[in-house]
Amino acid sequence: MAGLTEYMGTIFDNVKADDQRQEGSERPRDGHSEIVADSPTFEQIRRLRAYMLRVTREQDLELSTAATGWVYFEKLILKGYAVKDNRKLVAAVCLLLALKINESREVSISRSLQAIQRRFEVSTNSILDHEFSVFAELDFSLWVPCREFMPHFLRMFEAAGKFICEGNEALQTPHYLTNSACERDGAMLENEQRKRAKLEEADPAFERVEVSADPSMIVEDSKDLPEENDSNIDSTAIEFHSFRNQNHKQTSSMLPIAPKVPKTAEELSKTSRLIVVLESASLETYRVGKSKDAKYQLLNCDDHQGFLKKIGRDIAESRPDITHQCLLTLLDSPLNKTGRLQVYIHTSNDVLIEISPQVRIPRTFKRFSGLMVQLLHKMSIRSVNGNDRLLKVIKNPVSQYLPPDALKLTFSYDAPTVHLQTWMRRKLSLNQNIVVAIGALAHGKDNFADAYVDEKVGISEYPLSASVACGKLTCALEDIWGIL
Numbered sequence: 032m033a034g035l036t037e038y039m040g041t042i043f044d045n046v047k048a049d050d051q052r053q054e055g056s057e058r059p060r061d062g063h064s065e066i067v068a069d070s071p072t073f074e075q076i077r078r079l080r081a082y083m084l085r086v087t088r089e090q091d092l093e094l095s096t097a098a099t100g101w102v103y104f105e106k107l108i109l110k111g112y113a114v115k116d117n118r119k120l121v122a123a124v125c126l127l128l129a130l131k132i133n134e135s136r137e138v139s140i141s142r143s144l145q146a147i148q149r150r151f152e153v154s155t156n157s158i159l160d161h162e163f164s165v166f167a168e169l170d171f172s173l174w175v176p177c178r179e180f181m182p183h184f185l186r187m188f189e190a191a192g193k194f195i196c197e198g199n200e201a202l203q204t205p206h207y208l209t210n211s212a213c214e215r216d217g218a219m220l221e222n223e224q225r226k227r228a229k230l231e232e233a234d235p236a237f238e239r240v241e242v243s244a245d246p247s248m249i250v251e252d253s254k255d256l257p258e259e260n261d262s263n264i265d266s267t268a269i270e271f272h273s274f275r276n277q278n279h280k281q282t283s284s285m286l287p288i289a290p291k292v293p294k295t296a297e298e299l300s301k302t303s304r305l306i307v308v309l310e311s312a313s314l315e316t317y318r319v320g321k322s323k324d325a326k327y328q329l330l331n332c333d334d335h336q337g338f339l340k341k342i343g344r345d346i347a348e349s350r351p352d353i354t355h356q357c358l359l360t361l362l363d364s365p366l367n368k369t370g371r372l373q374v375y376i377h378t379s380n381d382v383l384i385e386i387s388p389q390v391r392i393p394r395t396f397k398r399f400s401g402l403m404v405q406l407l408h409k410m411s412i413r414s415v416n417g418n419d420r421l422l423k424v425i426k427n428p429v430s431q432y433l434p435p436d437a438l439k440l441t442f443s444y445d446a447p448t449v450h451l452q453t454w455m456r457r458k459l460s461l462n463q464n465i466v467v468a469i470g471a472l473a474h475g476k477d478n479f480a481d482a483y484v485d486e487k488v489g490i491s492e493y494p495l496s497a498s499v500a501c502g503k504l505t506c507a508l509e510d511i512w513g514i515l
Contacts, residue, residue, distance in 0.1 A: 070108055071118045079122045082150045084187060086126060090143050093134060098184040100129035102175045112168045123151040123158050124165045132173045290370040290388045304464050305508055306373045306437065307361060307501065308429055310479040312354040312471040314378045316404050327408065329400035347473040354471045355399045356498035358392045364505040365514050375429055383427050390421035430483040437464035440486040442500050443477040448489040452507040467504055471497050
């Protein structure tokens with residue numbers, strides 16, 4: 032500062048315009064070390080956002096579409112996918128994805144694509160060719176949380192309003208700047224604020240905990256809140272379950288939680304359980320070589336086609352991968368993590384296997400094959416500490432292990448098709464167990480469980496794989512029993 036008798040001023044060093052632009056270009060990387068060196072500059076980013084707004088105005092799109100596309104683009108910058116060389120192409124694809132996922136009105140995709148092509152100066156073929164790769168970089172998730180979306184929406188809303196007010200009568204006022212649209216958006220914001228206030232008022236200790244593995248996932252740590260009355264909801268149509276995640280401290284580490292299995296007679300009587308029997312499973316060992324050091328492998332249609340043709344067996348009968356897929360679907364389900372699932376495997380060679388709910392099946396088929404070979408030869412697989420048998424071969428028949436009062440059924444494509452969740456709500460009584468036999472085979476007759484099931488039902492108008500049938504079953508019971 033220079034002090035004079037009657038004047039006070041400030042002296043700045045002379046800065047060249049190029050140096051000032053270079054400093055502004057480096058600012059996006061100041062607080063984000065993960066941004067790569069060749070990321071777009073501030074000026075390029077501002078220009079791309081202006082392009083998105085221009086396309087939104089020209090095509091009369093929702094302003095939220097531009098905000099959603101901008102969130103996609105920012106995520107790709109942070110990932111290092113959007114750089115200077117491909118910034119226009121990536122931004123154009125982000126806007127196209129946002130248009131497809133966000134627009135509620137009928138919008139001409141071809142006309143909008145032409146506007147995007149003209150504004151971003153990229154070809155239509157390039158946009159369509161890179162659409163899936165950008166979708167994959169976004170982890171196949173196009174849903175944007177409100178906390179990520181609203182700041183951009185409000186800034187764009189303000190910018191769009193200034194643009195119209197500055198005398199640009201050449202463009203028609205977009206529908207999202209009309210009085211009705213402004214009132215609707217204002218009501219939406221007020222509603223969100225009221226919900227937040229109710230949560231804080233109901234529980235002063237209410238807080239949000241972010242899971243480090245995925246910033247977009249938010250869990251709320253609070254007590255059960257009072258249900259809101261809504262005259263438009265028929266409470267008898269579907270059962271509602273209040274839920275607050277009380278296990279976020281354990282799940283935030285992304286480590287699997289061992290299920291708590293009911294063991295005592297009192298626990299079993301008070302808990303409804305699902306017992307799944309995978310029937311006609313193809314689990315058979317095959318000795319490779321004739322020497323003393325010959326190893327056994329799990330017979331399958333991919334590695335042993337020559338041997339299967341030699342013995343005259345259809346290769347479709349050797350599909351142990353179906354059993355592997357079913358076990359992954361069943362044991363990874365929330366139903367199993369609550370300890371309310373029991374799985375048995377009945378092989379085509381009449382071998383009965385009991386699967387512990389606490390076992391973690393190998394993710395790859397090769398390691399699963401080795402585990403099954405070891406099980407069929409040693410008759411059991413123990414845990415690391417040696418106290419529990421996670422897999423074991425037990426005596427037939429399977430009916431002696433099934434609860435006597437359980438609802439026993441099997442799925443069949445030839446049986447009458449029902450809505451599974453609605454049908455089971457009507458059939459199941461309080462604390463009643465359910466036994467479901469599912470064929471773990473590629474194709475064949477559905478008489479594998481006629482000895483112990485009471486009913487046969489179809490759950491889809493289309494043929495389903497065994498793994499999909501297991502998924503529909505567990506999802507239906509999770510909704511009925513209030514498991515999230």
